[in-house]
Amino acid sequence: MSEPGATLQRVSLPEIALSFNHIALASFGGGLSAWSREVVVVQKQWMTEEEFLSAMTMCRIVPGANQVNLAVFVGTKLKGMAGAIAALIGLCLVPVTIILTLGFVYFTFKEVPAVKGALHGASAAAVALTLTMVIKTGKKCLTGVMPIALFLAAFILNGILRWPLLEVLGILAPLSLIWAWPRKRAEAAGA
Amino acid sequence: MKTYLALMGMFGSLSLLSIGGGNTVLPEMHLRAVSGHHWMTNSQFADIFSISQAAPGPSILIVALVGYAAGLGVAGVAGGIAGGLLATVAMVIPAATLMYLITLSWQKAQKSKLRYAVEKGFAPLTVGLILATSLVMSKAADHDWRAYLITGVATLIFVRTNTNPLIVVGAAALLGYVGLV
Numbered sequence: 001m002s003e004p005g006a007t008l009q010r011v012s013l014p015e016i017a018l019s020f021n022h023i024a025l026a027s028f029g030g031g032l033s034a035w036s037r038e039v040v041v042v043q044k045q046w047m048t049e050e051e052f053l054s055a056m057t058m059c060r061i062v063p064g065a066n067q068v069n070l071a072v073f074v075g076t077k078l079k080g081m082a083g084a085i086a087a088l089i090g091l092c093l094v095p096v097t098i099i100l101t102l103g104f105v106y107f108t109f110k111e112v113p114a115v116k117g118a119l120h121g122a123s124a125a126a127v128a129l130t131l132t133m134v135i136k137t138g139k140k141c142l143t144g145v146m147p148i149a150l151f152l153a154a155f156i157l158n159g160i161l162r163w164p165l166l167e168v169l170g171i172l173a174p175l176s177l178i179w180a181w182p183r184k185r186a187e188a189a190g191a
Numbered sequence: 192m193k194t195y196l197a198l199m200g201m202f203g204s205l206s207l208l209s210i211g212g213g214n215t216v217l218p219e220m221h222l223r224a225v226s227g228h229h230w231m232t233n234s235q236f237a238d239i240f241s242i243s244q245a246a247p248g249p250s251i252l253i254v255a256l257v258g259y260a261a262g263l264g265v266a267g268v269a270g271g272i273a274g275g276l277l278a279t280v281a282m283v284i285p286a287a288t289l290m291y292l293i294t295l296s297w298q299k300a301q302k303s304k305l306r307y308a309v310e311k312g313f314a315p316l317t318v319g320l321i322l323a324t325s326l327v328m329s330k331a332a333d334h335d336w337r338a339y340l341i342t343g344v345a346t347l348i349f350v351r352t353n354t355n356p357l358i359v360v361g362a363a364a365l366l367g368y369v370g371l372v
Contacts, residue, residue: 024247024248024249025247025248026247026356026357026360027247027248028245028246028247028360028364029245029360029363029364030244030328031360032248032249033321033324034356035356038356049314050310050311050314051310053313053314053317053318054309054310054311054312054313054314054317056317056321057313057316057317057320058293058297058309058313059290060211060212060320061210061211062210062286062289062290062293063206063207063208063209063210063285063286063289064206064207064209064212064213064283064285064286064287064289064290065209065212065213065249065250065251065282065283065286066212066213067249067251068213068249068251068283068286068287068290069286069287069290072287072290072291072294073290073294076291076294076295076298077294077298080295081291084287084291084294088283088287091248091249092248092249092252092279092283094247094248095246095247095248095249095252096248096252096255096275096276096279098246098247098248099242099243099246099248099252099255099256099275100255100256100259100271100272100275100276102242102246102256103239103242103255103256103259103260103271103275104259104268104271104272106238106239106242106256107259107260107263107271108268117367117368117369117370117372118364118365118367118368119245119364119367120332120338120367120372121338121341121363121364121365121366121367121368121371121372122360122361122363122364122367123245123328123332123334123338124329124332124334124338124339124341124342124345124363124367124372125341125342125345125356125359125360125362125363125364126328126360127325127328127329127332127334127342128341128342128343128344128345128346128348128349128359129345129349129356129360130321130324130325130328131322131325131342131346132346132349132350133321134318134321134322134325135346135350136350137314137317137318137321138318141314141315141318142315142318146315147314147315148315150312150315150316150319151315151316151318151319151322152319153319154315154316154317154318154319154320154323155319155320155322155323155326158319158320158323159319159322159323159324159326159327160323160326164211164215165211165212165215165320166210166211168320169316172316173312173313173316176308176312176313176315176316177305177308177309177312179312180307180308180309180310180311180312181304181307181308181312182304182307182308
C-alpha cells in the first residue's frame, strides 16, 4: 500500500466533484460504500485502505448520512472547505435532479416507472460489490486474532442479532481502541 | 411560506439527530411527514422510500421527495421542486458542517496516538459492519435463490477479474428486467 500524499496537492475541484458524481451514479441499486472505495482508494489513491475504512466508521458515528459525511471527509482532506463543497455537489446534484424527476412522475401519474425488476437484479450485483469489498479489505486488515474477533463481533451483533449500530460501537469501539493504542513510541512512529 | 419554514426546521434538526446514519431518523421523519403535517399518506411514504433506495446517490435523498410532496400542496410542481431542494439543503448542511469541522481537527492530529489507534482499530470493525450491511441489503431486497446466485457469481467475477463493475451491475439489471431474477 503506497502512502498517498505527493499527488494530493494536484487534485482539482472539478476532479473531486466529477469523482463523487461518478460514485453516486454508479451506485444504481446500492453499494455506495463499495463504489466510494473503488474510486477513492483504488482508482484515485487519495487515501490508504486503513484510513478509508476508519473514516467510514467515523462517518457513521458523526450525525448525518454516512455517504454525505464520507464525501465531506475526503473533500476536506484533499482541498479544505472548497474540496468538501465540491464533493458534496458532485455527490448530490445529479442524484437530486434524478430523484425529483422520479418524484414528479410518481406524484403525477401515481406510480413508479416500471423498473422494479431491473432494480431487483442490480441490487443482487450491488450486494456482490459490497461483499467483494469485505473480501478485499479483509485480506489486508484481518491479520490476527484480535482483528478477526472484532470483525466477527461487529458482523454478528449488527448483522445477525440486529443490534442498533450505536450499541455495537459503544461496546466494540473502545475495545478496538484499547487493542490498537500504540504502546511503544517506535510503533506509533512506524505508522 | 409556513410549509417551507416547517420543512427547514424539521430537516435542519433531523440532520443533527441522525447519529449512525440517515436511516436512524426515518421513523421520526415518517411520523412528522405523515401524521404531523399530512404532507403524504402512509403508502406514499413507503413508495418514496423504495424510490429513494433504488435511485442512484445517497439514500438520504428521500428528504427531497418529502420536500417535493410538501411543496406540491403549496404551489404545484414548481413549489414541489422548491420544497425538494430546500429539504435537501436543510438535511445536508448542518451535519456536513459538523463533519467538516471534525475532519479539519482530525487532519491536524496527523501524529496523535488516538488517530493511530482509530485507523488501526476501526478497520477490522468496519469490515464486519460492511458484511452486516450486505446481509441486511439482501434481506431488505427480498432476495430468493436466483438473486443469491447472481450475488455469488458477481462476487467471483469481482474478486477474480478486473471487469468493470458497472458492466456486471448492468447485466444483472438486464436479467432482472427480463424477469429472470
